[in-house]
Amino acid sequence: MGKKVVKVLLRFIIAIFIIIAGYFTFMTITDYKPDKIINLNIDNNQKKVAKIGDKISLLTFNIGYCGLDSGQDFFFDGGNSSRSESKKKTIENLDGIIEFLNKNKTDIILLQEIDINSTRSFHINEYKKIKESLNDYSSIFAWNYKVPWVPVPITKPYGSVKAGLAVFSKYNINEANRYQYPGKEKWPKQLAMLDRCFTESRIPVEDGKELIVINSHLSAYDKGGEIRKQQLGFLRKYLIKEYSKGNYIIVGGDWNHLIPRTDPNIFNTTQKWPEWLVNIPHSFKPEGFKWVADKNTPSNRSTDIPYERGVNFLSVIDGFLVSPNVEVLSVKGYDMEFKYSDHNPVIANIVLKEKE
Structure with a gap:
């Protein structure tokens, strides 16, 4: 040479x-380094106060940045795609989601993986468009993914990501905060990962207490589950503390764990149980709290391949956890066959109980 x-x-x-x-x-x-607790702006705050005996409806929906529709797979799960199919398809998915939200107008809406300005969703401000369509709701937004550039896959990088959690409420939100979950991946992997958090919406109740609505998106891929253990431990302590004050509590979102009393085997699919999916430990649930999920309707699909009925592994990882002073009237998962996202929406109806 x-x-x-x-x-x-x-x-x-x-x-x-x-x-x-x-x-x-x-x-x-x-690198985005949020404080442990961040006070959030409340837009278009409504005046309605929650009352004992009110029937309150809640929806949780991981919208998959409007890019993980039934025709898509995802590189992080073993697929090939790193972005939505196209800008047109992203808008179609967003419009479909907005149509569903307006057709099933619940009192409180919890959304996860909602983009504001990301390469993967062609820089469409999904939060703005949804907020404009729900103009009679209070709304809050919290970042949980804020990365200048994710360089993988090499051939078509994930790119810039600006995304988070959003809450829309027919009720007045007295105060809203973002709580940073503990635990992070090691450097440099963490630089391209989400900063996991939950949002706290404090809704005044006529009896002087508060209805606390949590929108949470837990980790899924940490090897050994150590980060998820830290997150669940942190959330448990928070729930016990707030319930001891006499407050009403509802936690909704994408748990990225199998929700107790649900069984993926009933969905009769050919794919094997994915390594990342684990059960929520029995020790997590505070005494008297209740799980609220539709065990008969899958809320999530595997994304190593596009959706094919009877093939993709299906599970229930989206739902709610409520405090003992909240009565559950009903819960329903909506089987949309993952038309717009790799998740299906779940709606619950609850009532705030009178003091015993």
Whole structure:
């Protein structure tokens, strides 16, 4: 090999090293580092106060950034796709989700994986469009994914991500906060991962207490489950503390765990149980709290392949947990066959109970 070739090769290696080092330096400097508790803005706040005996409806829906419809797979789960199929398809999915939300207008709506400005969803501000369609709701938004650039897959990078959790409420929200979950992946993996959190919406109740509505999106892929254990432990302590004050509590969202008393085997699919899916430990649920989920309707599908009825592994990982002073009237999962997202929506109806 000639000296000139060696020099060119050496310069190329040095250039690659500089680019990689520059990328990690940039990502480390710009890494989103939220405070443990962040007070959130409440837009278009409504005046309605919750009353004892009110029938309150709630919806939880992980909308998959309007890019994980039935025709898509996902690279992180072993598929190939890293973005929505197209801008047109993203808008179609968003419009379909908005239509469903308006057709099934619940009092409180909890959404996860809602993009504001991301490569994966063609920079469509999904939160703005949904908020405009729900103009008679209070609304809050909290970041949980804020990354300048995710460089994988190499051929079609995930790109820039700005996304989070959103809550819409027919009721007045007295105060709203973002709580950072403990536990993070090791550097540099964490630089491209979500900053897991839950939102707290404090709704005044006529008896002087508060209805606390939690919108949560737990981790799914941490090896060994250590991060998820920390998150569940943190949430449990929070729930016990707030319930001891006499408050009413509803936790909804994407648990990324199999919800107790549900069984994926009833869905009769051919794929095997994925490694990431684990049960919620029995020790997590505070005494007297109740799980609220539709065991007969899958809320999530595997995304290593596009959706094919009878093939994809199906499970129930979306639902609610309510405090003992909340009575559950009904719960229903809506089997949309994952038309707009890799999740299906779940709606629950509850009543705030009188003090015994």
